[in-house]
Amino acid sequence: MIGHGEAEKAFLEAWQGGRLHHAWLLAGPQGMGKGAFAARVARFLATHGRAGAGQAITLDDPGDAAAGKLVEAGNHPEIIPLARQPKDKDKAKGKDKDLARNIAIDQVRGVIRRLHLSLSLGDWRVIIVDAVDDLETDGANALLKTLEEPPAQTLFLLVSHSPGRLLPTIRSRCRILRFQPVEHDAMTSWLHDLRPMIDVAERRAIVAASGGVPGKALALIDSDVGAMEAKLLAIATSGDPGNRLREALAREVGGTSNRARLELVIDIVPGLLARLARERPIAEIAPVLAQWDRVQRTVRDAIRGSYDGSMVGFEIGNCLAELAPRERQAAR
Template sequence: MTRLRGQDAAIEAFLSASAGGTIHHAWLLAGPQGIGKASFARTVALRLLAEGMTPGALPPGLSVPDTHQAAHLFAAGTHPDYRELRRLPKKDSGKGGSDEELARSITIDQVRGLGPFLGTAPSMSPRRVIVMDAADDLERPGASNALLKNLEEPPAGTVFLLVSHAPGRLLPTIRSRCRVLRFDPLGDADMAAVLRDVMPDADEVEIAALVRAGGGSPGRAMGYAGLDLAGIDTALTAIGRDGDPANARRAGLAKVLSPKAAQARYEAFLDRVPTVIAQMAAMRHGEDLRRALDAYDEARGIAAAARGLSLDAQGTVYELAGVVARLAPRP
């Protein structure tokens, strides 16, 4: 499985907690979205299942050899002692493939569907594992209450791994029955390493731009892949440094980002403008800092309105670039 990067503290905490051979039956994997919590959950699930099949035969840590029977079954999605709950594709989305529109929540029927799985003995070892990605998506109150019942009376050998981007949204009674394992945003070096692993053809300029945009979340950064984020950042930085007295740079950006075919880049632009302004603000003082902070608030408002009200893309790009241009040093 993919190497887990940047979460050594969480890995060490889990290994320490499980060193005695007894493992808490429910874990809440808490932290920002896109930093590897689900990957950690699946890695731990495979390790627990493999350990149950061949006690004492695995190397230290969380890894499982690809030749292990549990690894084959897990990769094929056919391990009889593993279940994963997540939002399902909408029946009427009609799109197919990886871009199917997903349901709004994990339903009560999905959680109740665990009944037969939990009502019989595990097939290949004393253990079985359930991953929920993400528990924040549970339908309330039905699915949450159904899960709570399972957490209150778990069958022996069952381990729940609940991924959560916002633990505060979960029922307090669910949180109270889980051991919390916290995950932090990745540092720049680990971010770059993850992105190089999954994007071996990307050049260093793109990797650096994605690291800046990701804010410690490889998942978020990969959402910008292929959008020439470096080009957007370079254009905004130049406008903020030199201004745009002839309006040519703003007009050029608006022309490039406004067509329907550029929708994904336009969305990335809306995200990047406030962030680039915040980076500029971090290097300013006094009146220049105040102007930058005001520009940050203004840019966030424009970007939010552009999404919520479906404002004209060309006009929005021009207006946001103008906010950046006003930050150029004054004569």
């Protein structure tokens, strides 16, 4: 795991001091491993129970072996997950990829009913809501009532990718652990240790496109980020006279079958623009920032509208072409 150090320290200090708050909001970008952190906390409490004075320990300490085996098998009775469920039509087919849009109120009610039962094993019951952003309005209100009057020895771990959109009253009942994007050098070192066979240029491109989010970096490993970055950079440096490069980009990212390629371009462009801004004299930074804003508007409009991938790709290419040296723009 990477990026969990401060959160782990804060949780363990609270546990060791006997000041374990009943609800923790794990907030940060999607892909930071917040769900994995919640699972580590749940396993820790299932295998350690109440704190002992002065214990210096990590969340990955094995603790009670028997309880640990139940957790690993997904059978520990006091760890209760709450997440979106497969749609009914997919359950019949044995599929689990197509999930419902929200966590339904009936799911929340089912968890609340379990909270009225006595603990059957260990000292803690842990509820993991992943993600709390997915709750229906009625479900969020039902959860809020439980957070206001929590059962004893019950811990809530609420994973949120957009904490600002939650009910303020839910946020106010929680202690917040923020998971910030990992800084560049740490990400580079982590990725090198994880996948040492990736060449330096590709690793640099992945780190830049990931925005400091480890999960995104992992998803980008097999996406040939370096090659796509080179195509985008060629547009920005040449100005693409005749539109040949932009037309090729539009074809590559157009259509529903190429959605992943378009998302790759959208991931790469912010880091590429930041790199161009750093490399240019101060007087030439303003045009880069203007194209940054233009790219962001293009992506927002595409998401709200019909999402024509080829159009979005061509317009992003136009933004990059505007950054070519003046003499090359004149040649266009």
